[in-house]
Amino acid sequence: MAKFNLIVGSMLGAAEYVADHVADLLNQAGHQSEIHNPARLAKIVAEPDAIVLVVTSTHGAGEVPDNLQPFVKDLYEQKPDLGAFRYGVIALGDRSYDTFCAGGKTLDQRLAECGASRIGERLEIDVTQYEIPEDAAEAWIQPWMASIS
């Protein structure tokens, strides 16, 4: 069984609900999950054995939500060596924007640049297609969990 650190980026609550639901599913499967909202880089870096799961929406012109800005800023400024880390990304967005799911894509790229290894594919949830984004996350998390050894 694994420990998961869920890093949440949300302005209006949708990504927060998704993170809560995913945490419940991970716990039901016997894993341990901790929600970080807001996330602090030092706390995440201190737990290399935990799997990081980013759950974030996109705001502004393709930006990460305000509550995740300090974490992203620290990632760029401190350039931590995340070579021992594994992570996944659930991105929420609206496909009518050119910058669809850019918040999740930014985190994905930055974590990889710091050496972390992504497990599976990034999930991109178009909230105009899913009245309940948790449904898309639930369908994705089951095989994603199963792929973790």
Ligand SMILES: Cc1cc2nc3c(=O)[nH]c(=O)nc-3n(C[C@H](O)[C@H](O)[C@H](O)COP(=O)(O)O)c2cc1C
């Ligand atoms: C002001 C505003 C700007 C947005 N900008 C983007 C964007 O650039 N790209 C995108 O994919 N979605 C964008 N969205 C859609 C949000 O990411 C989407 O509504 C999401 O579900 C919000 O999640 P949250 O409630 O967790 O913040 C924007 C929404 C708002 C209200």
